[in-house]
Amino acid sequence: xxxxKNDRIDILIxxxxxxxxxxxxxxxxxxxxxxxxxxxxxxxxxxGKNARFIIGGPExxxxxxxxxxxxxxxxxxxxxxxxxxxxxxxxxxxxxxxNGNVGEKERGTVYGVYExxxxxxxxxxxxxxxxxxxxxxxxxxxxxxxxxxINYVKSAADRPYRTAIIQYADAAGNPDKVLNLPFFxxxxxxxxxRILTWTSIYDHFKSxxxxxxxxxxxxxxxVGHHESSRLFLPAYGNEFFPEKYYETHPEFFKLxxxxxxxxxxxxxxxxxxxxxxxxxxxxxxxxxxxxxxxNPAVDILAMWPNDGISEQCNCPECAKYSxxxxxxxxxxxxxxxxxxxxxxxxxxxLIYVDLWECPDGIKLExxxxxxxxxxxxxxxxxxxxxxxxxxxxxxxxxxxxxxxKAGAEVVYYDYYMGIYSLRQRWIPMADELQxxxxxxxxxxxxxxxxxxxxxxxxxxxxxxxTFARTGYDTEISLxxxxxxxxxxxxxxxxxxxxxxxxxxxxxxxxxxxxxCGHFLMENVDKEKIYSKFEQAFSLAETPRxxxxxxxxxxxxxYSDLETQDPxxxxxxxxxxxxxxxxxxxxxxxxxEYDSFMKNDPGYAITIPLSSKKTNYVPDKWYLFE
Numbered sequence: 001x002x003x004x005k006n007d008r009i010d011i012l013i014x015x016x017x018x019x020x021x022x023x024x025x026x027x028x029x030x031x032x033x034x035x036x037x038x039x040x041x042x043x044x045x046x047x048g049k050n051a052r053f054i055i056g057g058p059e060x061x062x063x064x065x066x067x068x069x070x071x072x073x074x075x076x077x078x079x080x081x082x083x084x085x086x087x088x089x090x091x092x093x094x095x096x097x098x099n100g101n102v103g104e105k106e107r108g109t110v111y112g113v114y115e116x117x118x119x120x121x122x123x124x125x126x127x128x129x130x131x132x133x134x135x136x137x138x139x140x141x142x143x144x145x146x147x148x149x150i151n152y153v154k155s156a157a158d159r160p161y162r163t164a165i166i167q168y169a170d171a172a173g174n175p176d177k178v179l180n181l182p183f184f185x186x187x188x189x190x191x192x193x194r195i196l197t198w199t200s201i202y203d204h205f206k207s208x209x210x211x212x213x214x215x216x217x218x219x220x221x222x223v224g225h226h227e228s229s230r231l232f233l234p235a236y237g238n239e240f241f242p243e244k245y246y247e248t249h250p251e252f253f254k255l256x257x258x259x260x261x262x263x264x265x266x267x268x269x270x271x272x273x274x275x276x277x278x279x280x281x282x283x284x285x286x287x288x289x290x291x292x293x294x295n296p297a298v299d300i301l302a303m304w305p306n307d308g309i310s311e312q313c314n315c316p317e318c319a320k321y322s323x324x325x326x327x328x329x330x331x332x333x334x335x336x337x338x339x340x341x342x343x344x345x346x347x348x349x350l351i352y353v354d355l356w357e358c359p360d361g362i363k364l365e366x367x368x369x370x371x372x373x374x375x376x377x378x379x380x381x382x383x384x385x386x387x388x389x390x391x392x393x394x395x396x397x398x399x400x401x402x403x404x405k406a407g408a409e410v411v412y413y414d415y416y417m418g419i420y421s422l423r424q425r426w427i428p429m430a431d432e433l434q435x436x437x438x439x440x441x442x443x444x445x446x447x448x449x450x451x452x453x454x455x456x457x458x459x460x461x462x463x464x465x466t467f468a469r470t471g472y473d474t475e476i477s478l479x480x481x482x483x484x485x486x487x488x489x490x491x492x493x494x495x496x497x498x499x500x501x502x503x504x505x506x507x508x509x510x511x512x513x514x515x516c517g518h519f520l521m522e523n524v525d526k527e528k529i530y531s532k533f534e535q536a537f538s539l540a541e542t543p544r545x546x547x548x549x550x551x552x553x554x555x556x557x558y559s560d561l562e563t564q565d566p567x568x569x570x571x572x573x574x575x576x577x578x579x580x581x582x583x584x585x586x587x588x589x590x591x592e593y594d595s596f597m598k599n600d601p602g603y604a605i606t607i608p609l610s611s612k613k614t615n616y617v618p619d620k621w622y623l624f625e
Contacts, residue, residue, distance in 0.1 A: 001091050001147040003032075003051050009040045010052040012063040017056070020106035023216040024113045025055045028095070031117050035142045050091070056109055057084075057096040064094055080104045081157035081193065081472070083112035085120070087150040098156065102344055103299055107193055107218040108154075111472075114189045115154075120147060124487040125189040126465050127457060127548065128182040130603045133624050135547035136182075137189075138487055154473065159440050161411045161447030162468040163194040163222070168201065168454050169597055175204045178601035179455045181213060186457065188217045190465055191472035196222035196302060196348075196449055199231045203239075206295070215297055222348055223295070224302030226267040232287045233273070233280070235264050240294075241287055252280035254313035270310040271355065275326035276317035285337035292342050300369065303331045304350040309377075324351075325359045335365040343367075350413065351403070353377045358402040370403040371449070372396065373413040380415065380514060384428065384507035386478075388435030401443060412448040415513055416463040417456060423568075424459040424606045425517025425559040430466040430478055431504040437474045447471055455595040456606035458551045461485070462500050478504070489552075490545035492536030496552065499532045521563045529556060543625035550621050551605055554590060557621070558607055561587050585614030589622060 003009065009032055011025045022042075029040045046052045046063065058065035058073050067088050077084050079098025086094045095116055097108020117123040122140050129135035164187055168175045187195070195214065202223040205211040214221065224231065231238065235246035235253075245252055250261040254274055264272045274280055288301065305327065312323040321329070327349065335347045345367065352373030374381040374396055382390040391397065391412075404410040418427050440447060450467055457464055466481045482500050486493030503520065511519045533553045540546045562568055565581040582588060591611035595602025598611055603624075 001051055001087055001089075001093060003036060003038065003145045003147065005036050005038070005143050007036060007038050008047070008050045009038050010046045010050045011040060011042045012046055012052055012054045012061065013042055013044065014056050014061045015044050016060075018060075018106055019212075019216045020110055020218045021056045021060070023218075024095070024106070024110045025053075027110075028053060028055070028113045028116070031113075031121070031123065031139060034139050035121060035123075036145065052092050054092065054094045054096070055113075056106070057099055059099060061096070064096055067092070067094065074098075074100075076153055077108065077155055079108060079156050080160060081108045081111065082155045083108040083115060083153070085112055085116050085150055085152040087147055090148075093147055093150060103220060105215075105218040105220070107188075110188055110218050111191065115152065118484070119152060120150060121145060122487075124484065125186075126485050126488055127461060127551075128179070128186050128604055129458075129547070129551060130601055131178065131182070133547060133603065134543045135551060135603070135624070136544070138490075138544065157191075157193075157472045158474045159437060159445075159447040159471045161194065161449070162192050162471040163196050163411075163447070163449030164192045164468075165196045165413065165449045165451045166201070166454055167198060167225075167451075175201045175210070175454070176208070177454065177595075179595060179604060180210055182604070183455050183457075184210075184213060184217055184219065187219060187468075191468040193218070193468070194220040194222060194300075194449070196225070196300075198225040199223055199227040202295075202298070211297060220300070221298045222300035222302050223298045224304055224348070226304055226307045228301065228303050229264055229272050229306060232284045232291070233264070240291055245283075249280070249283070252277055252283065254311075254318070255315045257311070257314055264306070267306050268308045268310075269306040270308050271305040271312055271323060271327050273330055274313045274315055274318060275330040276313075276315070276321075281330060281333045282337065285334045288334065288338050289341050292338070292345060299344060300346045300348050302348040302350070302371075303334070304348070305355060309353055322359070324355050324357060325362075327355055328359065328362060328364070332364055332368060335367045339365065339367050346409070349408075351399075352413070356399065358399060358406055362406045364403075364407040366407060366409070368408040369446075370400065370408045370410045371413050372400045372403070372410065374415065374513075375413075375419070380419065380512045382509045382512050383516060384432060384504070385509040386431045386435060388432050388439055390432060390509050391436055392439040397443070397445075400445065404444060409446055410444075411446050414448050414450050416450040416467055417452060417460045418513055418516065419451075420453065422514060422517055423562065423608050424453070424456055424555075425563065426503070426520060426555050427460065427463070427513070427516040428500070428503040428507045428520065429460075429516075430462045430481065430500075433463075433466050433470045434474060434477060437470050440471075441474060453596050453606060455602070455604045458603070458605040459555050461552065461555075462504075488545070488548045489536055490541050491539040492545060492549060495532045495536035495539065496549070499529055499556075502529070517559055518563050518569065521560055526560060537620070547624050550624060551593075551603060553621055554593065554605060554607075558587065558590055562609075585616035588612050588614035589616040589618060 080101035082098040095112040124138040596606040
């Protein structure tokens, strides 16, 4: 099929199109119009004279069924999340995903549209930024698209769990932000298939149009985080459960050494329940059942402990067992009860710091998902070895696989942005991802989630870009990821690719995650990196390419300036701007572009410093076009 500028195009969707199929078609329509100035309509009946795209497989779209049988399609694309992009004859392209696996939500069809745009139309969907600034993804204009002999099939996602663990500034924060929809789009375009977030953030999504937008994109939802205990057993009642449990049933909460019962009012206190209280287990299970009936979009509950490290319940029954044994027992018993009503719902247990080791002889329900943080009480993992050995084959993997042998599905909670106190410094962690994801397939680890502080994609662009795409397709190499990503910079992309490659090679497992930013800045040839940015800037031809360079360089520049002050080595100073040396005022200037702490919308970059007035005179690197 050949499409030329100003052509007429039909996009054929099923008559009973799902939200995902309609969204996929609307996205294809939007980009075809941008690329070709085409006249595009979404319809159920094609005009035989027009070029046509078929959205959805033969089991849902009769137009597709006329070209390929249901059985043949399922043999080629069994899923989950598989996709087919195939040209048929001289005027038709099929874009269809697998459909029929639990919780799949036609994601393969949505992915198929984006794969088509990148693979066959030279688009680059790797970034977004301020809506009024010319920055982010690259969508070229075409006089003609030749779409003959296309036959791209990805039978299924290589790993099923590719999750963004998101929060907005302070704890749950305020998710009412302009960049939410661009962020959700970016997640799906880059093969993330799930959001894990706080209860209060989900409540906000539900109270606005955002929940519907998440569902349109096919993103799964894991809800709870460090607020789950306050949702399902609130001390003084909440919107869903008005009972004041601290007054009516104080025995449901852990017994402290002083004889009082723990008052659960904030995200701190670690495991807060009296784990062996059968009535507490039944009450929480019943509350979960009621809540799930009102929240069908949620298919995984994050039954996490509160944050921090604290003592467990001191009652005679709980005292017989370790804290981790009590945590596992409580959640497992809830899974048994809730599973009778909601068999497809999973229960995510966060395993980290001293809630860690899998107890000997434990047997878990198959609906339990162990979400092991790469943060043991002995420290966080090292990073940067291309063979994946900073995670594969370590005590992190050994412990996770022991949980798997106990019957649970297992995933990692990892930190491709570092941890929060690392303040979004540049950390090159992408070169290990292919080896890590390939190993997951061998060991039956379902995948991984990475923390993302909204909306800091530029701070860790290569990490975040590579993370879920490689999880979806483990054959994607780092070199391919870098080359694809660097199309954001036009002819300057080759120089930026050299920057990414050099920084990835520099970090090679020497330090743990908390020290990576400092290690990088203490060992990199900064003059060489800045020179490469200058070279890229001189070659970039459009405002968008130059603005993308500005944002990428700003992360490096911020990391350079912020780590020069000795105070940045001391965690207690890391949230206070005034304790950093900033004689030039350049750091203060950068805060104008922040999207996390200060500005809405900002530029999808995070500069976590307190802003103050500055007399810094911006150079070309801050003069956005």
